[in-house]
Amino acid sequence: xxxxxxxxxxxxxxxxxxxxxxxxxxxxxxxxxxxxxxxxxxxxxxxxxxxxxxxxxxxxxxxxxxxxxxxxxxxxxxxxx
Numbered sequence: 001x002x003x004x005x006x007x008x009x010x011x012x013x014x015x016x017x018x019x020x021x022x023x024x025x026x027x028x029x030x031x032x033x034x035x036x037x038x039x040x041x042x043x044x045x046x047x048x049x050x051x052x053x054x055x056x057x058x059x060x061x062x063x064x065x066x067x068x069x070x071x072x073x074x075x076x077x078x079x080x081x
Contacts, residue, residue: 011039013035013039016035016038016039016042017031017035019038019041019042020034020035020037020038021034023037023038023063026061026062027057027058027061027063028057029053029054029057033049033051033054036049037058037063037066037067040066041063041066046065046066046067046068047066047067047068048067048068048070049067049068049069049070050069050070052069054067055067055069
């Protein structure tokens with residue numbers, strides 16, 4: 001339900017590349033997922049993901065609690081928008 005009312009905005013990713021690279025190296029995870037986390041951290045919010053591997057990597061790191069795992073129900077609701 002919260003995801004349906006969440007604001008959606010475009011952001012320039014270039015400003016977050018350095019931070020995302022540091023996160024990717026720390027998590028040993030691809031940078032493209034870490035870009036979302038870097039933007040979320042910059043805006044003092046959380047990243048929402050359906051990627052269990054990424055979620056687990058975040059939870060094992062200093063960024064624990066900054067990711068939310070999108071379950072099957074939420075995933076279906078998102079695609080109904």
